[in-house]
Amino acid sequence: MDSALPVLQPKDFKSDLKPIWCPGCGDYGVLQAVYRALSAIGRPAHEIAFVSGIGCSSRIPGYTTAYGFNTVHGRALPIAQGIKLANPELLVLCAGGDGDGFSIGGGHLPHAVRRNLDLTYIVMDNQVYGLTKGQLSPTAALGRKTVTSSYGSLERPINPLLQVLSYGAGFVAQSTPADMPGLSQILEQAIAYPGFAFVNVQSPCVTYGEEHQQMKAQRATMKTLASLSHDPSDFLQALGWATHYGEQLHTGIFYRNPKPPPSYEQQLAERRAKLAPGALPRERILEMFQTR
Numbered sequence: 001m002d003s004a005l006p007v008l009q010p011k012d013f014k015s016d017l018k019p020i021w022c023p024g025c026g027d028y029g030v031l032q033a034v035y036r037a038l039s040a041i042g043r044p045a046h047e048i049a050f051v052s053g054i055g056c057s058s059r060i061p062g063y064t065t066a067y068g069f070n071t072v073h074g075r076a077l078p079i080a081q082g083i084k085l086a087n088p089e090l091l092v093l094c095a096g097g098d099g100d101g102f103s104i105g106g107g108h109l110p111h112a113v114r115r116n117l118d119l120t121y122i123v124m125d126n127q128v129y130g131l132t133k134g135q136l137s138p139t140a141a142l143g144r145k146t147v148t149s150s151y152g153s154l155e156r157p158i159n160p161l162l163q164v165l166s167y168g169a170g171f172v173a174q175s176t177p178a179d180m181p182g183l184s185q186i187l188e189q190a191i192a193y194p195g196f197a198f199v200n201v202q203s204p205c206v207t208y209g210e211e212h213q214q215m216k217a218q219r220a221t222m223k224t225l226a227s228l229s230h231d232p233s234d235f236l237q238a239l240g241w242a243t244h245y246g247e248q249l250h251t252g253i254f255y256r257n258p259k260p261p262p263s264y265e266q267q268l269a270e271r272r273a274k275l276a277p278g279a280l281p282r283e284r285i286l287e288m289f290q291t292r
C-alpha cells in the first residue's frame with residue numbers, strides 16, 4: 001500500500017447501526033472479520049459496495065460504512081454483478097445465508113461463477129433458515145429435526161464447496177468465526193483474488209442450531225487444510241477435501257487458481273475498446289429493429 005495514504009483501521013468500517021443478531025450469533029464474528037479484512041485491503045468505504053439478500057446474515061452490509069444494498073431474498077448475486085458491471089472500479093462484496101444463496105438463489109450461483117466478475121461472495125452457512133425461525137435449509141444434514149422436519153429431514157444436503165468448485169470458481173475457501181485470525185485472512189485473500197471468490201463461513205446459529213454446530217464444538221474438531229499439507233493450486237486435491245463437507249470442518253483455501261483468467265468486466269472493456277471505432281450509434285441500432 002502507498003505509505004502516503006491514510007491507514008484504515010477496522011473501526012473505520014463500523015457503521016452507527018447496532019447489530020440486532022441474537023447474542024452469540026456467529027455473524028458477529030463474520031462482521032468483525034470483514035472489518036479487519038477491509039482495513040487490510042485499504043480501500044476506503046466509499047469505494048466499496050456491499051450487497052446482500054434477505055436473512056439474519058443479510059443484515060451485514062448495514063453494519064458497515066460501505067455502500068450497502070439489502071436486496072431481495074435470493075437475488076444478491078445478480079444485483080452485485082450488475083453493480084460491478086456498471087462501475088468496475090468498485091470493490092464489490094456480496095453476502096447472505098445458505099438459504100438465500102443455495103436454495104431460492106441457487107439458480108444464480110453457477111452463472112455468477114462461470115461469468116467470473118471480480119467480486120467476493122461470503123455465505124454465512126448455518127444449516128438453517130434463521131430469520132424465519134428455524135426451518136430446514138439446503139445444507140441441513142439428513143435426519144435433521146427442525147420446525148419443518150419434526151421427524152428428521154429426508155433430503156440429502158447439498159455440498160456448496162463441491163458445487164462452486166465444479167462450476168469453475170477461481171477461489172474457494174471455508175472458515176468459521178471460531179478462528180477469527182484465519183477467517184479475517186481468508187476474507188482478505190478472497191477480496192484480493194482477481195475474479196469470483198467464494199467463502200463459505202460456518203457461522204453458527206445459536207438459537208436454532210444444534211450443539212455440535214456451535215463454536216465450542218467447532219474449535220474442538222476443526223482442521224486447517226494447511227496442517228494437512230493441502231496445496232491450494234491443486235484442483236483435484238481441492239475436490240477431494242471438499243467431499244468431506246458436512247462430516248469434517250476443514251478451514252482454509254481449498255482452491256486458488258494459480259493463473260486467474262481475465263474477469264468478465266476486463267473482457268468487456270477490451271471488447272468495447274476494440275469495437276468502439278466502428279460501432280454503430282445507438283439510434284442506428286434502434287432503427288434496425290423498427291418495422292418498415
Ligand SMILES: Cc1ncc(C[n+]2csc(CCOP(=O)(O)OP(=O)(O)O)c2C)c(N)n1
Pocket residue numbers: 054055056057058073096097098099100101104124126128129130131132137
Ligand atoms: C421471495 C421470498 N421468499 C421467502 C422469504 C422469507 N424468508 C426471509 S429470510 C428467509 C431464509 C433465511 O435463511 P438464510 O438465507 O439461510 O439466512 P439466515 O437467516 O439463516 O442468516 C426466508 C425463507 C422472503 N423474504 N422472500
Ligand code: SF4
Pocket residue numbers: 020021022024025026027056057126130131204205206207208
Ligand atoms: S436466529 Fe440464528 S442466525 Fe439469526 S441472529 Fe439469531 S443466532 Fe443469528
